[in-house]
Amino acid sequence: MIGLLVVLVLASAFFSSSETGMLAINRYRLRHLARSGHRGALRVERLLARIDRLLGTILIGNNFVNSYAATIATLLAIRWFGNLGAALAPVAITLILLVFAEITPKTFAARHPEKIAFAASGPLRLINLLLAPLVWVVGGISNGLLRLFGFNAAKPADDNLSPAELRSVVNEAGPLIPAAHQKMLLNILDLEEITVEDIMIPRNEMVGIDIEDDLDHILDILRNAQHTRLPIWRNDPSNLIGTLHLRRVSRLLMHNEVTKADIMQMSSEPHFVPEGTPLHRQLINFQHHRRRLGVVVDEYGDVMGLVTLEDILEEIVGEFTTDMASSSPDLLPQDDGSYLVDGTAHVRDVNKALGWDLPRQGAKTINGLILEYLQDIPESNSAFRLGDYLIEVMHVKDHMVKTARLTHSPR
Structure with missing residues (x-):
């Protein structure tokens, strides 16, 4: 027994x-x-x-x-x-x-x-x-x-992971996933929370061709362009009529045979992107339409800026530089630990470069953030506190903040 x-x-x-x-x-x-x-x-x-x-x-x-x-x-x-x-x-x-x-x-x-x-x-x-x-x-x-009690034991359990749960799994993977790959996976998960306005080139910084300009001026832009694709508009960027791939006109440029008619003939229809489009959706749209450049428009059809495939890919793999804070022309470090920031700099870019946590809801740029907080156009040399940050308005021109000094100063 x-x-x-x-x-x-x-x-x-x-x-x-x-x-x-x-x-x-x-x-x-x-x-x-x-x-x-x-x-x-x-x-x-x-x-x-x-x-x-x-x-x-x-x-x-x-x-x-x-x-x-x-x-x-x-x-x-x-x-x-x-x-x-x-x-x-x-x-x-x-x-x-x-x-x-x-x-x-x-x-x-x-x-x-x-x-x-x-x-x-x-x-x-x-x-x-x-x-x-x-x-x-x-x-x-x-x-x-x-x-x-309202339960069906025969029904299979829903064990699908939500994006937040998947993010936790990636974070806790540890040495099973290399740090670089882990960061890219997290960036991919973040694409649905980021919209095209967060990464677009704003309208006032767009480099393009006004087809009504003199031909010599247009040729000068083509020869010195730092981008492979340029938007084409008539009189005003809101009247955008096409996009031009410089490869198509490179041979004609070498022989100084480019005309406005050639430019229009070699241009393609612009790809318009509604504001508020999440990056993961726009990435699929670029793939579906075989495009690499999109024109962001608001609900009234006005041009807000440009978004490129390269910009979205950088959100996944990271910036192609090792020190964003020192290399960014919009951020100038000062001896006292503060930073001179261009008013057109994106709040999200500043946060990424400096590891800060400035508010990202609402305004997209530093100028917009200041105006939204103050509910008024400030004067130069005015200062205020926004959470853990001291913001001093250095220069105001044309109803917008051109330069501000930002200091991380926890309470």
């Missing part, structure tokens, strides 16, 4: 560790291994597809062996100690089951769920078949009770 008791305790440990291993296994790694053809993973995935039946099999088996073990322990105790053994048996068998059949196997299974789940999947599948009628009856009663 002692041998039988040992077998029952081991069987109880098997069921306990199987339950913990099955429930603690990483579902996404399991799915990956199953798709790779791993036999153990395939068995576990099939068992977990009906979690109610799996739990029914484990709990029926576990309760059966525990009850049987308690009966055997009581008989042995009575044989050895008489009536006193009947009182000692429940205490002894409880301690034995807790240590050897519950805490120890479950702790090991929680640390190594794959080893336990894969090894136990074969026997559990066989036990599931043998106990199928009993599992069906018990499961039917249990599922009926759950339906009274």
Whole structure:
């Protein structure tokens, strides 16, 4: 009988560790291994597809062996100690089951769920078949009770990750994902929170061709352009009529044979982008329309600026420079730790370059941020505090802040 008791305790440990291993296994790694053809993973995935039946099999088996073990322990105790053994048996068998059949196997299974789940999947599948009628009856009663409370145990659980949860998974990946790749993955997840206005080249900084200008001036722009694609407008950037790829006119430029008619003929229709378009959507639009340059327009159809495919890619892979704060022409570090910032600089760019947390809701530029906070056009040399930042207006011209001094000064 002692041998039988040992077998029952081991069987109880098997069921306990199987339950913990099955429930603690990483579902996404399991799915990956199953798709790779791993036999153990395939068995576990099939068992977990009906979690109610799996739990029914484990709990029926576990309760059966525990009850049987308690009966055997009581008989042995009575044989050895008489009536006193009947009182000692429940205490002894409880301690034995807790240590050897519950805490120890479950702790090991929680640390190594794959080893336990894969090894136990074969026997559990066989036990599931043998106990199928009993599992069906018990499961039917249990599922009926759950339906009274509005739950459907047969319905698969929704284990899809939200963007915030996926971001947490990437952050906690540690050495499994290189730091550079981790940053790129996080940047991709952030694309849906960033709109084209956050990264566009504003209208007042657009470099393009006014087709009504003198031809010599247009040729000078073409020869000195730092971009491969230029917008073309008539009299005003709001009247945008096309975009020109410089590669198309490079041969004519070499022979000074370019005319306005050639420019118009070689230009393509502009690709307009509504304001508020998330970057992940615009990236798909660029791919779908086979474009690399988009013209951002507001609800009235007025041109707000330009957004390029390269700008979106930089949001994923990062800026093509190692020290944004020192290389940006919009940020000039001062000896006292402050920064002279151009009013047209984007708030988001300043935050990224300096690791700050200036408000990004609403205004996109430093000038817009100041005007939005003050609700007025400030005078030069005026200053105010915005959260943990001191902002001093240095120069105002044409109803906008041209330069401001920003200092990070926590309260």
